[in-house]
Amino acid sequence: MTEDVRRVFRMDNEVLAFRFTATVSDRAGPAPRERLTDTARLKMWLGANGLRVRDVSPTDLRDAVELREAIYRIGSATAAGRQPASRDVRTLNTIAAAGHAKAVLEHERAGWRLTETTPAGDALGVLAADAVRILGGPDRGRIKNCEGPGCAGLFLDTSRGSNRRWCSMNTCGNKVKKSRISAN
Numbered sequence: 001m002t003e004d005v006r007r008v009f010r011m012d013n014e015v016l017a018f019r020f021t022a023t024v025s026d027r028a029g030p031a032p033r034e035r036l037t038d039t040a041r042l043k044m045w046l047g048a049n050g051l052r053v054r055d056v057s058p059t060d061l062r063d064a065v066e067l068r069e070a071i072y073r074i075g076s077a078t079a080a081g082r083q084p085a086s087r088d089v090r091t092l093n094t095i096a097a098a099g100h101a102k103a104v105l106e107h108e109r110a111g112w113r114l115t116e117t118t119p120a121g122d123a124l125g126v127l128a129a130d131a132v133r134i135l136g137g138p139d140r141g142r143i144k145n146c147e148g149p150g151c152a153g154l155f156l157d158t159s160r161g162s163n164r165r166w167c168s169m170n171t172c173g174n175k176v177k178k179s180r181i182s183a184n
């Protein structure tokens with residue numbers, strides 16, 4: 001039986017690279033939760049995000065976690081107006097450069113040419129390339145850490161007034177609203 005991907009992972013972040021960083025939840029809480037607990041989970045997450053690959057080895061999983069944490073730290077540094085660590089930038093660029101996936105336009109949407117024979121490194125390359133695009137793009141000033149309780153997840157604030165505070169209205173935004181109501 002396959003697990004329901006939405007029960008395992010938070011899938012509601014619009015930015016692919018930030019959705020990837022959300023595979024650890026409650027980052028700012030007392031007990032952050034790692035959801036990429038094994039290679040099958042990584043393969044599941046990739047497949048659910050349009051990145052089909054052949055298989056995922058323990059080395060791929062280690063690379064994925066390293067990439068994810070580099071993206072998270074660079075994003076958080078950017079959100080705080082700090083310079084990212086050069087080590088993290090190096091990790092990101094190395095994994096981006098190692099990917100061979102080609103961009104495709106499919107049903108009027110941008111996608112990536114990946115199949116069941118694609119090595120996992122190509123999918124990680126896609127995630128790294130997406131991170132490069134966001135972290136170094138014109139909207140980098142809109143990168144924020146969620147203010148939801150214990151969350152600190154990365155998101156791109158595309159609201160007109162640049163006043164969004166939560167990674168997702170449905171989860172963190174709601175939690176805050178509910179706690180306000182019960183406090184009154």
Ligand SMILES: [Zn+2]
Nearest residue numbers: 146151167172
């Ligand atoms: Zn959040």
